[in-house]
Amino acid sequence: MTWERTNDHWFALTPDPLSIAEAYEWAVQPQCGAVVVFSGTVRDHAEEAGVRRDGVTHLVYEAYDEQVLVRFASIVDEMRARWSDLGRVVLWHRVGRLELEESSVVVAVSSPHRPDAFTAARFAIDAVKSSAPIWKLEEWSDGRDWGTGATSITDASRVESADEASSR
Numbered sequence: 001m002t003w004e005r006t007n008d009h010w011f012a013l014t015p016d017p018l019s020i021a022e023a024y025e026w027a028v029q030p031q032c033g034a035v036v037v038f039s040g041t042v043r044d045h046a047e048e049a050g051v052r053r054d055g056v057t058h059l060v061y062e063a064y065d066e067q068v069l070v071r072f073a074s075i076v077d078e079m080r081a082r083w084s085d086l087g088r089v090v091l092w093h094r095v096g097r098l099e100l101e102e103s104s105v106v107v108a109v110s111s112p113h114r115p116d117a118f119t120a121a122r123f124a125i126d127a128v129k130s131s132a133p134i135w136k137l138e139e140w141s142d143g144r145d146w147g148t149g150a151t152s153i154t155d156a157s158r159v160e161s162a163d164e165a166s167s168r
Contacts, residue, residue: 011072015096023090023108032087032110034117040105055141064133075127078156127159
């Protein structure tokens with residue numbers, strides 16, 4: 001397990017189950033009226049880039065451990081540049097074998113107001129998916145292969161927020 005916890009962020013890359021309740025409870029702060037929590041879970045199919053794989057039985061996540069927390073820090077730096085009044089940020093990701101319905105990633109963001117919490121949390125999960133060196137191997141009834149949505153690693157500063165993408 002690799003982790004880092006300060007007063008305003010908590011990062012983890014771990015083979016252990018992720019506690020959504022613990023992420024939420026840690027993110028709550030007296031000056032923040034909103035906490036948004038996102039949990040990505042393993043589902044029974046894969047559907048990305050026009051490819052659908054039915055009968056997914058489990059996923060196996062691998063990561064470039066030494067760089068994941070560095071990338072998480074870059075994501076939080078970018079978040080704080082865009083939304084200056086954020087409270088706490090949680091970025092956790094699992095590695096190893098995950099069964100159906102298990103959480104693979106948890107993002108929690110607290111903020112004084114809900115619009116920033118929602119937008120920043122959406123940005124955080126999008127940035128984790130595009131800028132952290134974490135890969136998933138999908139296993140389904142007829143085979144196995146790397147996730148269909150893999151892309152080149154992108155710097156967090158180049159990830160569009162949901163608001164930016166919708167205004168185009």
